[in-house]
Amino acid sequence: MKGTRTAIIYGVLVALALGLGLAVNQSLPPPLVPSVDNPGPMGVRALYLYLEESGARVSALREALEGSGLPDSLRTVVVTAPSGRPVTEEEAGALRSWVSRGGTLVYLVSREAKARQPQLDSWLGISDGPMLAPDSEGLPPREKDFTGTTVRVWVPVGPLRNVERLRVSLDRGITVGRPEAVPLAGAKGAAVVWRVPEGRGEVYVLAGTDLAENRRLELLDNLRFWDALAARGPLAFDEYHHGVPPKPEPPSARGLWVFVAQGLLVGLIYAVSRGTRFGPPRPLVVEKHRSALEYVRSLGWLARRSKVERELVPELARQLRRHMHERLGIPLTLPEDEAARLLEHSCGLPAADYLAAREDLVRTMEQREIRPSDYTRLARQYARFENLITGR
Known part of the structure; x- marks a missing residue:
């Protein structure tokens, strides 16, 4: 008997939800107009x-x-x-x-x-x-x-x-x-x-x-x-010539019907919530999570243990050249001195700074062991260059 009553309640809720969805008619087809207001695949x-x-x-x-x-x-x-x-x-x-x-x-x-x-x-x-x-x-x-x-x-x-x-x-x-x-x-x-x-x-x-x-x-x-x-x-x-005549407003009877249906749905939910419960209330489970500081400390410890891989150093230069190519159109095959000159002309970064950072990277690569402080220094320099190129 109890299962039948639960099934009836859920059936009524589903029927009301479907009725409201059909009345409001929110499921519209994706727009095909190439308008700046269209976020779909064919919009702009x-x-x-x-x-x-x-x-x-x-x-x-x-x-x-x-x-x-x-x-x-x-x-x-x-x-x-x-x-x-x-x-x-x-x-x-x-x-x-x-x-x-x-x-x-x-x-x-x-x-x-x-x-x-x-x-x-x-x-x-x-x-x-x-x-x-x-x-x-x-x-x-x-x-x-x-x-x-x-x-x-x-x-x-x-x-x-x-x-x-x-x-x-x-x-x-x-x-x-x-x-x-x-x-x-x-x-x-x-x-x-x-x-x-x-x-x-x-x-x-x-x-x-x-x-x-x-x-x-x-x-x-x-x-x-x-x-x-x-x-x-x-x-x-x-956008003027993408405009279409405005749709007529729905009749007042439809709005009244939606309001009545919403009132009935709220009343039904209130009656179910105040009626007999389906089972005894369970105790609230208190979940304790680790603090953010613990995660930061763990990541720091992992970084110290892993040290610096040698492949990370030339990747800084390759990533910067990719940004220069994508953002400024500087070819990847261009020599470093020519690329530095074009970079100075495009975003105002002195060519001497770029070439000095490049020489620092080459000297670091020639070291027998690359320390974390060396990699941090290079990463800071190349991050500054990337911010200038991307405009951040």
Whole structure:
């Protein structure tokens, strides 16, 4: 009898929970709009936050691209395959005039025919190109991207100056019909990035939103393209044309029904908690944990016993060169004196300090026994260099 009552109570609770979930309708499908507010795989939220955390002046345009929607202080405007609202003829004219005055427009063309923007496509003469061939060049051994392919930069100009390979979707390229347009990147005759000069400015036309999507942002050199654009000055993403009409408010009867259901659920929980218990209360078990100081002392003792392995010392230099390559674009194969000169030019670290630390590391490696104090001194020097390179 007691088991039957328990089963009935749990059944009522599950039914109420399911009813509330259906009424509120919180389980929405993942968004597919390439918006800065979309944290899903096909959104550009990660790119927006990355640029913001990197110190770039980035913003979102939530007004029409005409009148006050395009301030002269902007340097770059990114239009990411808008599909919620069409770009009007007046907006296309305002964009063209703004680019002619020295602005940079990055237009990510949608690969879906229904989501195309006729005004922008006719201005730039955009049409579909040939299919890209599958290619996994440059991907790490364990990185899997079955729906993507690798394209190479043909003409390293503008934001593609220090870019070699890009990771994009395995789909069609694009063709720009303007006679002055130049294809900058692609694979085997299929172009995915074009440059179109317009007055004192320029337009970069990209096939799809692949370079900005959250799922491929960190692959190959995709981030370098956006870093170069952000370095030019204030950058803004067009969010106005992703907008959709607001959903109608739910009727008041639904809200009243949800309120009544919540009241019944709270009353049922109160009745169960104040009723007969399922068993005698158990004594509270007091758990005693070790203090944090004990863990610190144990780690210190372990570090003293293990001493310093010789392989840790050259790893400091290798890790710093990797940071210099990833953050500043300094090649790993460059000699130390050239790398020191470029490091001083990029972040203000004197080349003499870098070379002195390198000589100290070499002298330490030549010692018969490396003491913990020697490794601590080197680690402190290289940590300071890393903080300067990463901006911390």
